[in-house]
Amino acid sequence: MTERKRQARGERRMAQLLDAAAEVFAEHGYAKGTTNAVAARAGVSPGTLYQFFGNKEALAAGLAERYRAALADAHEQAFDPGFATLPLAELVDRMVDPMIAVNVANPGFKALFTAADMPAHVAAPARELHAAVAGRIGSVIAARLPHLPAGEVHRTAVVATQIFGALLGTILGAGDDRDAWVAELKRALVGYLAPLDAHGADHRPAAGTGAAQQ
Amino acid sequence: MTERKRQARGERRMAQLLDAAAEVFAEHGYAKGTTNAVAARAGVSPGTLYQFFGNKEALAAGLAERYRAALADAHEQAFDPGFATLPLAELVDRMVDPMIAVNVANPGFKALFTAADMPAHVAAPARELHAAVAGRIGSVIAARLPHLPAGEVHRTAVVATQIFGALLGTILGAGDDRDAWVAELKRALVGYLAPLDAHGADHRPAAGTGAAQQ
DNA sequence: TTCGATTGCGAGCGATCACTCGTGTTCCTG
DNA sequence: CAGGAACACGAGTGATCGCTCGCAATCGAA
Numbered sequence: 001m002t003e004r005k006r007q008a009r010g011e012r013r014m015a016q017l018l019d020a021a022a023e024v025f026a027e028h029g030y031a032k033g034t035t036n037a038v039a040a041r042a043g044v045s046p047g048t049l050y051q052f053f054g055n056k057e058a059l060a061a062g063l064a065e066r067y068r069a070a071l072a073d074a075h076e077q078a079f080d081p082g083f084a085t086l087p088l089a090e091l092v093d094r095m096v097d098p099m100i101a102v103n104v105a106n107p108g109f110k111a112l113f114t115a116a117d118m119p120a121h122v123a124a125p126a127r128e129l130h131a132a133v134a135g136r137i138g139s140v141i142a143a144r145l146p147h148l149p150a151g152e153v154h155r156t157a158v159v160a161t162q163i164f165g166a167l168l169g170t171i172l173g174a175g176d177d178r179d180a181w182v183a184e185l186k187r188a189l190v191g192y193l194a195p196l197d198a199h200g201a202d203h204r205p206a207a208g209t210g211a212a213q214q
Numbered sequence: 215m216t217e218r219k220r221q222a223r224g225e226r227r228m229a230q231l232l233d234a235a236a237e238v239f240a241e242h243g244y245a246k247g248t249t250n251a252v253a254a255r256a257g258v259s260p261g262t263l264y265q266f267f268g269n270k271e272a273l274a275a276g277l278a279e280r281y282r283a284a285l286a287d288a289h290e291q292a293f294d295p296g297f298a299t300l301p302l303a304e305l306v307d308r309m310v311d312p313m314i315a316v317n318v319a320n321p322g323f324k325a326l327f328t329a330a331d332m333p334a335h336v337a338a339p340a341r342e343l344h345a346a347v348a349g350r351i352g353s354v355i356a357a358r359l360p361h362l363p364a365g366e367v368h369r370t371a372v373v374a375t376q377i378f379g380a381l382l383g384t385i386l387g388a389g390d391d392r393d394a395w396v397a398e399l400k401r402a403l404v405g406y407l408a409p410l411d412a413h414g415a416d417h418r419p420a421a422g423t424g425a426a427q428q
Numbered sequence: 429t430t431c432g433a434t435t436g437c438g439a440g441c442g443a444t445c446a447c448t449c450g451t452g453t454t455c456c457t458g
Numbered sequence: 459c460a461g462g463a464a465c466a467c468g469a470g471t472g473a474t475c476g477c478t479c480g481c482a483a484t485c486g487a488a
Contacts, residue, residue, distance in 0.1 A: 009454085009455080035447080036446085036447095047465095047467055048465070049447095051464085051465065055447075056447090155395070162384065166376040184370070188377065188406040191405030195405060221433090221434060221435075223435070223485080224434070224435065249477080250477095260478090265434085265435065
């Protein structure tokens with residue numbers, strides 16, 4: 001017995017609750033965003049919230065899963081098959097722009113992605129989210145630089161993800177100068193990745209997207 | 215009436231309490247580190263803690279001031295007068311190594327520097343800490359690239375500070391591979407700053423965006 | 429020695445918050 | 459229609475935690 005049978009009404013309630021959680025977490029952060037506030041925002045009682053999410057962490061996990069899916073979808077649309085051979089600056093554009101767009105459209109996600117305010121082990125959903133993003137970046141790096149050892153691919157992807165996360169707050173909090181901060185983020189990522197890229201340039205496989213064995 | 219007169223015993227107590235706070239915040243983070251736990255760790259009662267620090271934020275501020283001073287001291291020692299003309303990689307070394315060393319020696323500071331778990335306006339000490347670090351970096355950048363507009367100096371310093379903060383957690387949490395992560399951090403910073411550096415070496419193009427004055 | 433100021437105590441207050449439970453309502457299915 | 463399951467309510471519970479308060483001790487200057 002792991003899952004109750006949901007009615008259509010229940011599915012709608014869960015979506016409402018996730019919407020409300022996104023708003024509340026965006027306004028107050030995860031730690032300060034109370035479950036009662038989420039329930040109130042969704043127009044239901046606290047008891048109803050716990051009918052669908054066993055605890056606050058489950059709420060965060062549901063939200064994180066939304067983010068992962070939205071991001072995967074956005075990237076799906078932004079990549080041609082031959083993306084791995086694009087100029088680095090353009091590749092960074094195609095990675096960063098959808099991630100910024102998703103975060104702008106869904107302010108609640110930042111509170112999950114920048115997960116430092118989550119009590120210890122409750123951070124699990126956030127870690128999975130980080131891992132998902134890093135994995136996506138890592139697969140692009142691996143496709144572009146097939147000769148890079150897997151360990152370095154991972155490290156590079158993690159660093160790139162953390163750079164993104166570090167500047168996300170500033171970017172979302174910016175006003176008119178948001179574009180300038182985004183440009184700065186891209187400069188940082190390009191500068192970080194360019195040396196690796198230059199190394200790989202001479203042994204670039206023409207169209208080897210899939211053969212990223214280590 | 216802003217400050218009580220402290221006896222020598224009181225000054226010692228304050229130092230003990232800051233030591234205890236550093237340990238507790240390092241173990242549980244700022245939000246989860248309770249003031250009662252800090253008092254207990256220092257071997258005093260909660261009431262005594264509040265004799266010296268009016269509230270939890272004041273405790274954080276005291277700790278942040280310690281960090282700022284320790285970092286300033288470490289950098290004081292690491293810089294010759296002619297530091298601004300060093301090769302970029304070495305300059306980054308001289309900035310980053312002391313900051314890493316200070317953080318390794320004082321694990322409690324990370325909880326303040328990575329301030330995302332601080333309830334909203336309580337983050338003031340952390341912001342000041344960030345600003346102090348960014349200011350230090352900014353002054354080095356300004357000395358190295360005199361013709362860079364002040365706005366860009368600031369932006370660049372903030373981004374570099376945030377990159378550092380983003381990787382600090384990973385670096386402190388790493389084991390044998392800490393050096394590899396530190397190297398990665400330096401690669402990221404050098405990659406980010408190198409293009410500015412190259413431009414500044416000969417002649418900086420007077421700005422396609424028309425922001426030549428400030 | 430005297431006396432005010434500083435230091436120290438620790439039970440407990442007040443507020444917050446994740447979560448529960450008894451009860452009633454709506455929906456689906458047979 | 460019957461009855462079970464899912465949905466919904468919301469006051470309340472138990473635990474946590476920042477902080478207080480009345481009082482005692484120690485100190486330092488006169």
